[in-house]
Amino acid sequence: xxxxxxxxxxxxxxxxxxxxxxxxxxxxxxxxxxxxxxxxxxxxxxxxxxxxxxxxxxxxxxxxxxxxxxxxxxxxxxxxxxxxxxxxxxxxxxxxxxxxxxxxxxxxxxxxxxxxxxxxxxxxxxxxxxxxxxxxxxxxxxxxxxxxxxxxxxxxxxxxxxxxxxxxxxxxxxxxxxxxxxxxxxxxxxxxxxxxxxxxxxxxxxxxxxxxxxxxxxxxxxxxxxxxxxxxxxxxxxxxxxxxxxxxxxxxxxxxxxxxxxxxxxxxxxxxxxxxxxxxxxxxxxxxxxxxxxxxxxxxxxxxxxxxxxxxxxxxxxxxxxxxxxxxxxxxxxxxxxxxxxxxxxxxxxxxxxxxxxxxxxxxxxxxxxxxxxxxxxxxxxxxxxxxxxxxxxxxxxxxxxxxxxxxxxx
Amino acid sequence: xxxxxxxxxxxxxxxxxxxxxxxxxxxxxxxxxxxxxxxxxxxxxxxxxxxxxxxxxxxxxxxxxxxxxxxxxxxxxxxxxxxxxxxxxxxxxxxxxxxxxxxxxxxxxxxxxxxxxxxxxxxxxxxxxxxxxxxxxxxxxxxxxxxxxxxxxxxxxxxxxxxxxxxxxxxxxxxxxxxxxxxxxxxxxxxxxxxxxxxxxxxxxxxxxxxxxxxxxxxxxxxxxxxxxxxxxxxxxxxxxxxxxxxxxxxxxxxxxxxxxxxxxxxxxxxxxxxxxxxxxxxxxxxxxxxxxxxxxxxxxxxxxxxxxxxxxxxxxxxxxxxxxxxxxxxxxxxxxxxxxxxxxxxxxxxxxxxxxxxxxxxxxxxxxxxxxxxxxxxxxxxxxxxxxxxxxxxxxxxxxxxxxxxxxxxxxxxxxxxxxxxxxxxxxxxxxxxxxxxx
Numbered sequence: 001x002x003x004x005x006x007x008x009x010x011x012x013x014x015x016x017x018x019x020x021x022x023x024x025x026x027x028x029x030x031x032x033x034x035x036x037x038x039x040x041x042x043x044x045x046x047x048x049x050x051x052x053x054x055x056x057x058x059x060x061x062x063x064x065x066x067x068x069x070x071x072x073x074x075x076x077x078x079x080x081x082x083x084x085x086x087x088x089x090x091x092x093x094x095x096x097x098x099x100x101x102x103x104x105x106x107x108x109x110x111x112x113x114x115x116x117x118x119x120x121x122x123x124x125x126x127x128x129x130x131x132x133x134x135x136x137x138x139x140x141x142x143x144x145x146x147x148x149x150x151x152x153x154x155x156x157x158x159x160x161x162x163x164x165x166x167x168x169x170x171x172x173x174x175x176x177x178x179x180x181x182x183x184x185x186x187x188x189x190x191x192x193x194x195x196x197x198x199x200x201x202x203x204x205x206x207x208x209x210x211x212x213x214x215x216x217x218x219x220x221x222x223x224x225x226x227x228x229x230x231x232x233x234x235x236x237x238x239x240x241x242x243x244x245x246x247x248x249x250x251x252x253x254x255x256x257x258x259x260x261x262x263x264x265x266x267x268x269x270x271x272x273x274x275x276x277x278x279x280x281x282x283x284x285x286x287x288x289x290x291x292x293x294x295x296x297x298x299x300x301x302x303x304x305x306x307x308x309x310x311x312x313x314x315x316x317x318x319x320x321x322x323x324x325x326x327x328x329x330x331x332x333x334x335x336x337x338x339x340x341x342x343x344x345x346x347x348x349x350x351x352x353x354x355x356x357x358x359x360x361x362x363x364x365x366x367x368x369x370x371x372x373x374x375x376x377x378x379x380x381x382x383x384x385x386x387x388x389x390x391x392x393x394x395x396x397x398x399x400x401x402x403x404x405x406x407x408x409x410x411x
Numbered sequence: 412x413x414x415x416x417x418x419x420x421x422x423x424x425x426x427x428x429x430x431x432x433x434x435x436x437x438x439x440x441x442x443x444x445x446x447x448x449x450x451x452x453x454x455x456x457x458x459x460x461x462x463x464x465x466x467x468x469x470x471x472x473x474x475x476x477x478x479x480x481x482x483x484x485x486x487x488x489x490x491x492x493x494x495x496x497x498x499x500x501x502x503x504x505x506x507x508x509x510x511x512x513x514x515x516x517x518x519x520x521x522x523x524x525x526x527x528x529x530x531x532x533x534x535x536x537x538x539x540x541x542x543x544x545x546x547x548x549x550x551x552x553x554x555x556x557x558x559x560x561x562x563x564x565x566x567x568x569x570x571x572x573x574x575x576x577x578x579x580x581x582x583x584x585x586x587x588x589x590x591x592x593x594x595x596x597x598x599x600x601x602x603x604x605x606x607x608x609x610x611x612x613x614x615x616x617x618x619x620x621x622x623x624x625x626x627x628x629x630x631x632x633x634x635x636x637x638x639x640x641x642x643x644x645x646x647x648x649x650x651x652x653x654x655x656x657x658x659x660x661x662x663x664x665x666x667x668x669x670x671x672x673x674x675x676x677x678x679x680x681x682x683x684x685x686x687x688x689x690x691x692x693x694x695x696x697x698x699x700x701x702x703x704x705x706x707x708x709x710x711x712x713x714x715x716x717x718x719x720x721x722x723x724x725x726x727x728x729x730x731x732x733x734x735x736x737x738x739x740x741x742x743x744x745x746x747x748x749x750x751x752x753x754x755x756x757x758x759x760x761x762x763x764x765x766x767x768x769x770x771x772x773x774x775x776x777x778x779x780x781x782x783x784x785x786x787x788x789x790x791x792x793x794x795x796x797x798x799x800x801x802x803x804x805x806x807x808x809x810x811x812x813x814x815x816x817x818x819x820x821x822x823x824x825x826x827x828x829x830x831x832x833x834x835x836x837x838x839x840x841x842x843x844x845x846x847x848x849x850x851x
Contacts, residue, residue, distance in 0.1 A: 303739070
């Protein structure tokens with residue numbers, strides 16, 4: 001089998017061939033970028049939070065008409081409400097552990113700041129998110145303590161949330177960024193100029209946001225029960241008793257004090273599974289949208305190949321008959337169309353790979369988008385070649401079934 | 412003649428139903444994907460105040476200084492000191508400082524609600540209502556005297572009126588908000604302009620409108636906390652829940668809107684802002700030259716980029732899909748038209764001019780375009796209805812199906828198909844007349 005007759009045949013259909021190549025190139029460019037976007041979102045959705053997510057429940061509520069301002073009476077009033085809630089929750093039969101914290105990985109309002117090595121905030125500064133909570137927070141979230149210890153009961157302060165605790169627990173990335181030699185434990189660092197000692201290091205703790213920024217795992221636990229109009233608790237249910245615990249928590253809280261607000265969806269009583277679901281809903285939407293568009297694109301292109309090849313087959317029926325009469329086997333005819341398609345798809349894919357990189361560069365300047373990795377383009381090329389071969393099979397098989405006797409008939 | 416061409420087109424399309432269906436489906440999918448995303452983006456970038464938006468201006472004063480600018484832009488909201496100075500000097504036709512509040516409507520003996528209702532509201536000045544042409548069901552906004560006296564007055568939504576009082580004219584009644592009594596002066600009709608441009612940073616998209624408006628000066632006096640963005644500069648300590656500290660900070664948490672009804676007034680106001688910033692510089696409060704902006708509402712929303720990047724990206728990808736569909740249709744039309752070469756040859760030999768051939772195939776392409784457009788309109792409707800599965804409701808809700816969308820879909824489909832048909836038609840009309848009459 002030589003390429004020559006195929007090229008000769010293609011030369012007779014320059015425009016149609018160019019159109020198919022252009023279509024394959026555009027499809028490749030879009031599908032490669034869409035696949036990359038899909039991959040990025042899936043990767044983001046599968047990130048671990050560092051918490052033991054099973055049986056984890058989050059409660060977030062607002063006190064109506066909560067006092068504002070810094071006066072001690074207001075703070076004590078808010079703290080008393082919280083302590084009553086915490087003690088009650090701890091006594092529930094299906095609750096294993098409970099901690100005060102308005103933040104939870106993936107969702108929730110949170111504050112950030114810079115951790116520095118010097119009081120004058122010079123030198124290395126590590127951006128991190130603060131988790132305000134009590135001594136039970138690490139245990140309740142199920143974070144793995146890599147080094148050091150938990151907070152002691154007497155280290156827990158309360159009041160308006162401020163990052164000025166004398167002791168803190170940091171996540172591993174924060175420790176590593178500040179102390180590359182691995183001697184972070186026991187060191188003094190500065191939070192907005194205030195000194196604090198690192199007493200513990202947790203292996204991993206995602207920030208209370210779904211961002212995939214470089215500091216997405218830079219978290220700091222601050223031993224402080226935040227007294228605010230919002231009060232949040234993290235509850236760990238006894239294994240397998242999540243639903244029962246959620247019911248008990250709701251009943252117990254409203255029995256203590258019905259004057260509390262849990263406006264859905266951002267507040268309320270939710271399992272961590274629900275929180276994860278909600279946090280990643282936009283990502284799932286994008287995956288769905290990009291998948292649908294890619295699927296349509298590939299179907300359209302495959303259908304286009306089938307359509308155009310069918311046309312060529314019907315146009316060349318006589319020539320095929322002549323070739324068959326002169327001794328070409330069915331497999332030769334089949335191969336002819338398969339190789340022809342391989343050439344077209346190969347040419348289209350080569351152009352498409354360039355298009356894909358170009359489109360990516362354009363998207364990078366116009367919308368938020370990362371650089372397309374080469375394997376993604378290579379995968380796109382492979383998919384286009386396979387798609388072309390699959391699409392050409394139907395008309396090529398039809399062509400191979402043209403009987404030699406056609407050569408003797410006049411059309 | 413047109414009828415004859417139409418008959419020819421239909422007959423030709425019937426001869427290869429598979430290819431015809433394929434072309435129509437291709438056009439339909441390409442157009443539907445683009446038009447669905449167009450509907451979403453159109454909904455999100457629609458003018459929230461048609462007819463009025465070019466008279467509404469958002470002053471921006473550079474209170475952060477050169478080190479904290481992003482693309483040389485001043486912050487997009489005001490701090491308390493600047494907002495109060497502007498309100499006090501009162502240089503626009505109407506103006507209002509605005510901040511988001513989130514109090515609760517408390518249950519009382521006479522109210523219908525048995526538990527507190529969390530409210531989504533704003534603290535505003537009385538001029539806010541006429542400035543934004545807020546439609547009232549009963550009553551009206553409050554007066555400048557109420558502002559000055561820090562009166563406990565409230566304008567509530569129809570929804571809240573139903574929840575608390577069971578509906579009807581509740582003007583003059585008292586509502587308990589955060590354990591204080593407020594006199595209701597007005598009840599607004601369903602009002603939810605999108606995005607909620609009167610919030611800081613051009614606002615956001617929401618499914619429901621605000622429930623309550625209280626007087627700004629009253630809210631500040633009773634320390635009703637800011638429920639919106641705090642706008643604190645990166646690296647400064649955040650005053651958190653301490654409302655008095657927030658007022659004394661340089662955090663920009665107040666949205667400000669001024670009504671200026673002609674370009675001359677806007678020019679004067681711009682000059683006024685620069686004079687204000689110069690005075691602040693002279694007083695030593697700002698250590699930099701004035702760097703202010705005064706954009707009207709459409710320009711401001713444009714700068715704020717409220718349409719999420721994901722949606723814009725999806726729209727681009729959908730347009731790419733349409734492009735591929737067009738190339739595909741072009742190839743298929745070429746195949747289809749050239750397949751009827753012998754027919755063209757005969758027609759040409761019998762005296763049909765090139766223009767007649769053009770017209771015949773143009774009509775055939777148009778029939779395919781109309782078919783694809785009708786199918787595409789159906790798919791667009793399905794697509795828009797399914798957007799809720801893909802996007803959050805606050806975004807998906809703004810995609811509206813209306814006649815203009817469906818007309819546009821049909822039009823895009825027909826024009827796109829005709830464009831795709833140009834080359835195939837030219838090729839077809841160049842088939843020589845007699846050639847196909849010869850025996851092969």
